[in-house]
Amino acid sequence: MIIYDFLSELFGSPVLAAFIQSFIPLIFLIPFALFAVWLERKVSAFMQDRIGPNRVGAHGWLQTVADILKLIQKEDIVATNANKPLFNIAPVLVFAGSYLAFAAIPFSSAFIGSGIDLGLLFIVAASGFVVAGILMGGWASNNKYSLLGAVRSAAQVVSYEIPTVLVILSVVMLTGSLSLYELSEMQTSSFYNWVIFGGTAPTLQKILLIPFMFIGFIIIYISSLAEVNRTPFDIPEAESELVAGFHTEYSGMKFAMFFLAEYANMFAVSAIVSAIFLGGYQSPFGYLGNTIGWEWLVPIEQFFWFAAKGIFFVFVQMWLRWTLPRLRVDQLMALCWKYLIPIAFVNLLIIGIIVIL
Numbered sequence: 001m002i003i004y005d006f007l008s009e010l011f012g013s014p015v016l017a018a019f020i021q022s023f024i025p026l027i028f029l030i031p032f033a034l035f036a037v038w039l040e041r042k043v044s045a046f047m048q049d050r051i052g053p054n055r056v057g058a059h060g061w062l063q064t065v066a067d068i069l070k071l072i073q074k075e076d077i078v079a080t081n082a083n084k085p086l087f088n089i090a091p092v093l094v095f096a097g098s099y100l101a102f103a104a105i106p107f108s109s110a111f112i113g114s115g116i117d118l119g120l121l122f123i124v125a126a127s128g129f130v131v132a133g134i135l136m137g138g139w140a141s142n143n144k145y146s147l148l149g150a151v152r153s154a155a156q157v158v159s160y161e162i163p164t165v166l167v168i169l170s171v172v173m174l175t176g177s178l179s180l181y182e183l184s185e186m187q188t189s190s191f192y193n194w195v196i197f198g199g200t201a202p203t204l205q206k207i208l209l210i211p212f213m214f215i216g217f218i219i220i221y222i223s224s225l226a227e228v229n230r231t232p233f234d235i236p237e238a239e240s241e242l243v244a245g246f247h248t249e250y251s252g253m254k255f256a257m258f259f260l261a262e263y264a265n266m267f268a269v270s271a272i273v274s275a276i277f278l279g280g281y282q283s284p285f286g287y288l289g290n291t292i293g294w295e296w297l298v299p300i301e302q303f304f305w306f307a308a309k310g311i312f313f314v315f316v317q318m319w320l321r322w323t324l325p326r327l328r329v330d331q332l333m334a335l336c337w338k339y340l341i342p343i344a345f346v347n348l349l350i351i352g353i354i355v356i357l
Contacts, residue, residue: 003111025102028307033263037064055176074252082249083140090137091250091257097129098261101268108281108304110299111266119180120168123272124161127227130261131157134236134246137258141249143201148247152329153229159336160226160233166344167220170351174199179193180272184280191284196277200354207356212347217277219344221313224244224269226332228262234237235329236287270313280290281306303336 001327003024006016036052038061045052052059078084089332103126104119106112131154138150168178173197177183187194196213198206226233237245247258281302289297327335 012150021111022103025099025105025107025113028107029099029102029260029267030110031265032267033260034064034068036263036266037067037312039315040321043315043318044322045051047319068256068271071252071256074255076252076254077249079249081142085140085254086136086140087249088141088254090133091247091254091261093133093136094130095133095257095261095264097126097131097133098125098264098268100129101272102264104180105268105271108299108302109185110302112181115181116179117182118178120172120178120272120276123268124165127157127161127216130265137250138246141155141246143249145150145242146246146248149236149242149248153246155228156233156236156332157227159333160223160340162226163219163336163340163344164223164303166341166348167216168224168276168349170212170216170220170344171195171354173348173355174201174213179278180275184275184282186281187279190286191279194277194279194284205354209351212354213277213337213349215343216351217273219347220276222335222340225317225320226336228265228269228317230266230317232324232327234321234326235332235334265313266317267310270317271310274306278309279305279308334353 003021008014018093041060041063044050044051053063056062056066076288078087101123103114104116104122106115133151137151138146138148138153143146161357164258171183175183175186177186183195186200191197193200196210196217198209198213201209225231229236235241237247242248247255250258270278283301283305287298287301289295289301
């Protein structure tokens, strides 16, 4: 963890270095959220044969900045019958749960966050904060639409965590690690070593594993869409039924925190999927820095690949939003309990048999 070592040396205090390091993902997240909102508007406009934002800044790229400035100036309204303490804590808790995931996500070999060995389990556990915050916000709003959206969200997230964990277990059986840093380091040299292609297993084992690892990849990506409430799984905030779902009563910066948490979640799950299956921050083609003898350039290249893979999967989430219709509640639960969980369980057994044999 080169950045942590540098900060420790600079300030002479490991505690202060860890505190400062904890803010580094935020430096990435805020510009990313601004870019992602602009990108989503442009992607939807392109798919619907429209122009999209094009007035504020070149091609409308400053439109999101203008929207944030407007949100900051909005009045902070709390409904008369709302439970004010819980109402105020909820958006903070939702964002904190989303931000916690970045503690275990390696941005490059020079910045690994906490680097904990049980990183994947930590991320699954941290998502519980988001569920608690959404339930708290929905109940504290004293609004039937908010409460219904919050209950839907809790049921959805808890259900789709099961196929997610089953896929994670199948990857752990193959790699022997729950650390995203170790998983990324195992998938170096070439895309041929990515977990989706069987990782560093012998050639015959790779051939047998590829279809089942691909199934696991599809399952965890579908589950990640459900966990971040993205279409076709956005029933917790279904505009046609629930006004705005669990954040109906929120305005100003509290609403902005829910908004930021959603885009932080979108990137977090995309980064996790790419770290587990697609090499994480590793380049599929080697590093220019190693070729020309500039080793200091390698972590920068790694960050580029990490961000590029994450943004690509965020783009796919946006693409699906304007392609697929929203599922009903019963369809959403049926997809999870009748299809994804049984398929993930059978997939886990088959991968375990292949690894043992």
